[in-house]
Amino acid sequence: MAKMSAKTLTLPVESRVDRWLEVTLRFARERSLGAAGAMIVLLMIFAALAADLIAPYDPLRTDYRAMLQAPSSRHWFGTDSFGRDVLSRLIYGSRTALWVGFSSSFLGATLGAVIGVVSAYFGGKIDLIVQRLMDLLLSFPLIVLALVVVAILGTGTTNVILAITIPMIPRCALVIRSSALSLRHMPFVDAARALGFGHRRIIFRHMLPNVMAPYLVMLTAFLGQAILLEASLSFLGLGVTEPTPAWGLMLRGAAVEFAERAPWMAIYPGIAISLSVFAFNLFGDSLRDALDPKLRI
Amino acid sequence: MWRYILKRLLLMIPTLLGVAILIFLMLRVAPGDIVEMKYAGTGTYAPKEALDRERAQLGLDKPLWHQFVSWMWGIVRLDFGTSMWTGRPVTHEIAIRLELSLQLALMATIVAIFLSIPLGTVAALKQDTWVDYCVRVFSIAGLAVPSFWLGILIILGFLIIFRWLPPLTFTSFWVDPKANLAQLIWPALAVGYRYSAVATRMTRSAVLEVLREDYIRTAHAKGLWEKVILVRHALKNAMLPVITVIGLEFAFLVGGLVVTEQVFNLNGIGKLFVESIAQRDYIMVQTLVLLISFVFIFVNFLVDLINACLDPRIRYQ
Numbered sequence: 001m002a003k004m005s006a007k008t009l010t011l012p013v014e015s016r017v018d019r020w021l022e023v024t025l026r027f028a029r030e031r032s033l034g035a036a037g038a039m040i041v042l043l044m045i046f047a048a049l050a051a052d053l054i055a056p057y058d059p060l061r062t063d064y065r066a067m068l069q070a071p072s073s074r075h076w077f078g079t080d081s082f083g084r085d086v087l088s089r090l091i092y093g094s095r096t097a098l099w100v101g102f103s104s105s106f107l108g109a110t111l112g113a114v115i116g117v118v119s120a121y122f123g124g125k126i127d128l129i130v131q132r133l134m135d136l137l138l139s140f141p142l143i144v145l146a147l148v149v150v151a152i153l154g155t156g157t158t159n160v161i162l163a164i165t166i167p168m169i170p171r172c173a174l175v176i177r178s179s180a181l182s183l184r185h186m187p188f189v190d191a192a193r194a195l196g197f198g199h200r201r202i203i204f205r206h207m208l209p210n211v212m213a214p215y216l217v218m219l220t221a222f223l224g225q226a227i228l229l230e231a232s233l234s235f236l237g238l239g240v241t242e243p244t245p246a247w248g249l250m251l252r253g254a255a256v257e258f259a260e261r262a263p264w265m266a267i268y269p270g271i272a273i274s275l276s277v278f279a280f281n282l283f284g285d286s287l288r289d290a291l292d293p294k295l296r297i
Numbered sequence: 298m299w300r301y302i303l304k305r306l307l308l309m310i311p312t313l314l315g316v317a318i319l320i321f322l323m324l325r326v327a328p329g330d331i332v333e334m335k336y337a338g339t340g341t342y343a344p345k346e347a348l349d350r351e352r353a354q355l356g357l358d359k360p361l362w363h364q365f366v367s368w369m370w371g372i373v374r375l376d377f378g379t380s381m382w383t384g385r386p387v388t389h390e391i392a393i394r395l396e397l398s399l400q401l402a403l404m405a406t407i408v409a410i411f412l413s414i415p416l417g418t419v420a421a422l423k424q425d426t427w428v429d430y431c432v433r434v435f436s437i438a439g440l441a442v443p444s445f446w447l448g449i450l451i452i453l454g455f456l457i458i459f460r461w462l463p464p465l466t467f468t469s470f471w472v473d474p475k476a477n478l479a480q481l482i483w484p485a486l487a488v489g490y491r492y493s494a495v496a497t498r499m500t501r502s503a504v505l506e507v508l509r510e511d512y513i514r515t516a517h518a519k520g521l522w523e524k525v526i527l528v529r530h531a532l533k534n535a536m537l538p539v540i541t542v543i544g545l546e547f548a549f550l551v552g553g554l555v556v557t558e559q560v561f562n563l564n565g566i567g568k569l570f571v572e573s574i575a576q577r578d579y580i581m582v583q584t585l586v587l588l589i590s591f592v593f594i595f596v597n598f599l600v601d602l603i604n605a606c607l608d609p610r611i612r613y614q
Contacts, residue, residue: 136319269446278440
């Protein structure tokens with residue numbers, strides 16, 4: 001008896017940290033593929049944060065005596081046509097990839113979520129107009145819209161982030177709107193309205209927290225796509241610009257030109273892109289299955 | 298059926314008009330214009346009058362609505378304007394590149410279909426075995442590997458192993474089919490693999506779903522051959538979502554074409570698009586976006602049409 005009461009007493013004071021730990025452990029146990037993806041992602045984040053410490057060379061330093069060197073103990077992944085260390089550029093490149101990936105998917109998913117919830121909440125004419133606009137944006141293939149935005153704003157990291165954000169907004173808005181529609185007539189929303197809360201408070205405090213699951217799913221699903229899109233844009237010369245180390249940029253021009261003499265220049269950046277997108281997709285898929293199995297995106 | 302087709306075709310008009318307005322407005326608010334780019338490229342100093350004269354010649358000095366109306370009026374007369382960069386008619390620039398890109402798109406789609414439907418079906422039939430596992434990894438990898446890198450790897454493989462490169466100049470299929478295929482099959486593979494990834498996953502889940510249906514059990518109970526059950530009963534019903542996904546993933550195809558044409562140095566629509574974006578050739582960009590969106594919307598229309606043919610329930614909605 002005493003034992004039981006002690007147990008029930010400890011329950012309410014269980015800290016949030018424990019709860020998070022438990023959820024994380026369960027995720028790792030039940031979805032090992034997703035956890036493997038998460039591990040690779042964490043490694044990437046570590047590489048990006050600690051780039052200054054772990055990169056053997058300065059990624060921008062050119063060394064004309066060490067051009068196109070094959071992988072060796074001095075340059076593990078070889079050097080490029082400017083004599084820059086490929087491994088260091090890869091490590092610093094993860095900064096670009098993660099920065100562009102995270103900020104554009106965060107912006108895209110968040111703006112999309114707000115638009116989706118607002119559209120579902122007000123309904124009627126506003127909903128109709130917003131939906132038509134989103135449909136219109138959806139009638140451009142993803143990369144076409146991104147390229148058009150680049151045509152307008154020009155190249156460079158910030159513009160690339162915007163170019164990836166804009167095509168993602170309607171895709172997220174569509175999904176979030178459909179989950180928000182079912183929320184609109186929930187008793188707690190009616191109660192909030194009856195209490196006389198303003199639209200803004202109801203939307204941000206009552207409705208948005210309840211579309212967290214599809215929001216997180218969309219956010220993680222976008223991450224891999226955003227990294228891939230950034231790499232494609234940079235590869236086309238319409239993304240991140242030299243000398244910023246970026247994986248897509250490393251595959252541009254010289255990598256193909258010197259492919260025969262220096263295949264390492266073309267191979268490693270591609271592996272980095274594929275591996276990171278693969279990891280984000282694995283993690284995203286498992287998160288979707290765990291959070292919202294019905295959602296098909 | 299005819300009414301359904303007519304309704305869908307008419308609905309395309311406002312969408313395309315919306316696309317046209319959106320793309321036009323987006324490009325006109327862009328800072329920096331082609332005239333400045335042109336002079337910056339030559340490196341010579343240009344007096345303001347010269348810039349203004351050039352702008353007037355391109356019609357950029359007129360008010361926005363005037364530019365838009367004249368563009369639209371041109372389209373009605375099938376006159377899409379002249380490229381701001383080369384000065385040749387946009388339709389001419391597109392026409393000389395269209396055959397290559399269309400053929401590449403078609404071949405990539407065929408590659409995708411021939412990869413995804415058998416693989417997805419086998420994976421579903423052997424669910425949770427190593428076959429299923431391999432197919433799933435293969436398709437998830439397809440989503441992660443950028444098609445331009447796959448293209449680079451293909452070129453690299455040829456160079457190092459065979460010391461051979463796919464031909465660089467485009468020969469029409471009708472002139473020399475062998476040379477044509479030798480050039481285009483490799484980019485088609487690079488694009489098609491990526492394109493197939495989503496469709497494989499879709500085929501797998503659709504077949505899995507259908508196999509659990511009652512009528513499949515009935516077919517088994519009747520003692521039908523496995524092959525007949527699979528092809529006539531299961532696959533036929535699983536095709537609907539697969540066709541839908543192949544149509545929806547048309548965007549993948551466009552993205553694939555844009556980057557792969559760059560890798561294989563193919564002078565197609567994708568390359569033209571990238572070049573005109575880099576040069577801010579507004580007229581070319583807006584025409585190409587309109588063309589791509591039109592094809593995109595039309596493909597979706599075709600997909601709905603095929604679905605309506607296969608499934609009478611859709612028609613009567």
